[in-house]
Amino acid sequence: MTMTQPDRHRRNDQPAAQPRTALDHAGGPMGIVYSTIPVIVFVAANAFLSLTMTIGISIAVGLALTGFRLLRGEAFTSAVGGLLGIAAAAGLVAWTGSAKDFFAIGIWAALAGFVVTFGSVLVRRPLSGVIWNAVHGGAHRWREDRVALRAHDVATLFASVVFGARFVVKEWLYLVDATGWLAFAKIAMGTPLTVLAALVVVWAFRRTTRRLVEPARESD
Known part of the structure; x- marks a missing residue:
């Protein structure tokens, strides 16, 4: 009973909590x-x-x-x-x-997001993994697990691609004064791409949790 109850509690908690992260x-x-x-x-x-x-x-x-x-x-x-x-x-x-400057803050925020996410991968500390470790108390050596590190590389690179694509497209439209198309790009590349990036990050979180957290709980 002592082994099955924590397992049952974990299975009930984790699926309910992680989908909310994407939302x-x-x-x-x-x-x-x-x-x-x-x-x-x-x-x-x-x-x-x-x-x-x-x-x-x-x-x-x-x-x-x-x-x-x-x-x-x-x-x-x-x-x-x-x-x-x-x-x-x-x-x-x-x-x-200038009306086009309504979108300027978002354009430079996308560039900043690209620099941070892509830079974190280059220094071998992908941002999604850093966040995952912080959420779990900062006590896991997740970078020493090749599977976990690769998962967070993929998730963080996906986020950097989203940020980079937003910056390139919107900056070009900004330079040619296409305010209407800037609005279209903001809508089309906004929440839908954020949902996709969040789902990839949740996948990386779950994979790392299965490899590093759940085995530790089972051994207790």
């Missing part, structure tokens, strides 16, 4: 809607209204979305984080006077 990265089931509405509103308003009015409408939509998310019981930091992102993008547009 958290994606922003939940409504993540696509939340990330799409402000972009569509900004581009549509900018086509017919002055830049000042477009900024005002974008902020109003951000406030409305934040209120709606809070009413649905979402975490305060998640709901307000979306509003801060819209406010920062709108503030940059107001400062530069």
Whole structure:
């Protein structure tokens, strides 16, 4: 009984916890809607209204979305984080006077993400593995296990490809002043690719847990 009960408890806990990780990265089931509405509103308003009015409408939509998310019981930091992102993008547009700068922060964030993730693989400390080890108390020698290290190389490289593709495509559209296509690229390369990257990271997490954590529990 002492051996089967922890095993049964582990099997019940882990499958329920790890799928939520992918949903958290994606922003939940409504993540696509939340990330799409402000972009569509900004581009549509900018086509017919002055830049000042477009900024005002974008902020109003951000406030409305934040209120709606809070009413649905979402975490305060998640709901307000979306509003801060819209406010920062709108503030940059107001400062530069160029509508395409609504997407500038996201473009440079993608470049930063690529540098961090790809750089972590080059120094043999893939970021997903570092995060996995931190979540599990930082006590596992995961880099000495070739299978675990390879899994985190794959997961982190996948994330770096996502970041790199976002930067290359959006930066090119930014340079040619294609604001409408920037909106399309942000939507198409946003939440859907985040979901895929999160699933690969969850796969790496599970594989490492099966190799390093579960055998230790079974031996106790």
